[in-house]
Amino acid sequence: MFVERNIFKIKYGCLEEAVKLCDEYKSWWRERKVTVRIYTPAYAPMFTLCLEFEYPSMAECERISNEWEKSPELAALSVKWVNVVERGGTSEAWWRREL
Secondary structure: OEEEEEEEEEOOOOHHHHHHHHHHHHHHHHOOOOEEEEEOOOOOOOOEEEEEEEEOOHHHHHHHHHHHHOOHHHHHHHHHHOOOEOOOOEEEEEEOOOO
16 A cells, blocks of 8 residues: 655644545545545644545556646635645655555
8 A cells, every 4th residue: 555644734723624624525535445544633743734645556646646636626625725734744655564
């Protein structure tokens, strides 16, 4: 499995709104058989949100990400997303391995 993690800095007081926005769009990803997880801090920097996508392969990640970048859903989310996030954050790509 190929896992992409995006860690966002969230504006003070906007964490619940950020989670709601992610929840609004999770069905788009699930229709494409992508597992989506949202993490909020327990022991992590405050006011952060981790959005994780799990794909069957890197090729599927690239294909679906390209589709997302051209989608009207992304355009609609972007207008709202800029109101809840700060600049900065990180993106990571991981191979999930079973032990």
